[in-house]
Amino acid sequence: MPFGDDFPQVLDAARLGSDWAWATLYRDLAPSVRGYLRARGAPDPDDLVGETFLQMVRDLPRFEGGDRELRAWVFTIVHHRLLDARRREARRPVQPAADEALVRAGEVGDVEDEAMAGLTVARVRQLVGRLSSDQQDVLLLRLFGDLAIPDVATIVGKRPGAVKALLRRGLASLRREISREGVSI
């Protein structure tokens, strides 16, 4: 529960265009949204985070539900934005900078920490990237969105039973890769 008891107030204020409410939503949702996009190897995660929130601003008046439904809704948007970005990328291929390079070029901080962060991101992507696309979808939506199986099933357009099977197969493959390479992140 990212918002707790304050969720209704935050949602109402966001509907009225309150800056603080949107800052709260951004603070609570942007990291996991960005994490999902990075793990999925999105071309420009930060850009897609911005697009996602802009669509939230436009469509929030039609949203109904609690914080769980909000997360499911937000990750639906993110998932669709990612698919759109992939299509755009396919039409106009670009060579994005590697994530670890972006980490190095980002904020100035502890060089060792940033280097480790870059390596971690690269490692996770390397391992997760070996799963099938469907497995990546369900595993990463579950992991970063903290979504229940029915929510994931709705987002990816599959039956809950199929999502459960994909999740287990993905976990099995991941475990195999980890044990084979002795990954420790």
Place this chain on the structure above:
Amino acid sequence: MTGGAYPDDMTRFLRLSDEDVERLFRGVPPEDDEDLRDLAFFLTDAAESLSAPPSSQVKTGHLAQLAEVIGSGPAPERRSTTTVRVARPAERKRSMVRRSVRWVATVVGAAASLVLLTGALALAGVDLPGTATETAFEKVLGVDLPHQDRDAAAGAVDPAKLPADASDTAVRVLTVIQEWFEGAPWSGCEFGARVSHAARGLEGEADTSRCGASGSERDAPGSQGVGRGAAGNAGAAGNAGNAGNGLETANEASGGASSKGAGAAGSHGDVADDASGGASEAAGANAGS
């Protein structure tokens, strides 16, 4: 599809309960499955490592964008109903073609009206004043006809030059126009009222009571030109209705252009609305999730 896992591993994972899978995502290996500890740690560490918030610079930029979008409409609720999606290339192309066709149709219609009007008057034996044709072309088509002698126009408007079989109405209308050219102290409105009065064949003085003190159409050269041309043509033709027709044609042309423009704007809005509909449907599907 095993996705790289060994068959025995796959069987093992497929037998995991929902609760065990949830434990894995929380970083806790299932009971009696301590060898899945690495996987559980990997999942939690991956989530933590990759879920770093955007940099403060990016965050500031995003929040500024959101504030801009929120502030650009009267209220988010209303803005959502007019969500504008960028039209797809095919839609944009169709819209541009429609606008081009409307513009061409408007111009062709206006030109045809001019030609028909002047041609009809020529058949009726009317010698058009130079400025009539010139001004009409200038006003309706925006075409500057060369070698047009404005000064000769006044001399050309002479009722005495009308054919012998010209109607009395034509003579009266042209007389009014001649007086106007010779400097009668009428406002544009008064001039129009007199032309109308003469063209309808009415007796007595024209009713200029509806022309206010500020009726300074005479000061608007363009409107004078159109009025003169149309009224003069009508009078010479001996058909009072032509005066109205001439003006109406010009008005229709310009009004048509306006309405076409509005139509184009409307159709543009339609595209946006359609797009909005599409976006709304998508959002509806999202909300449904």
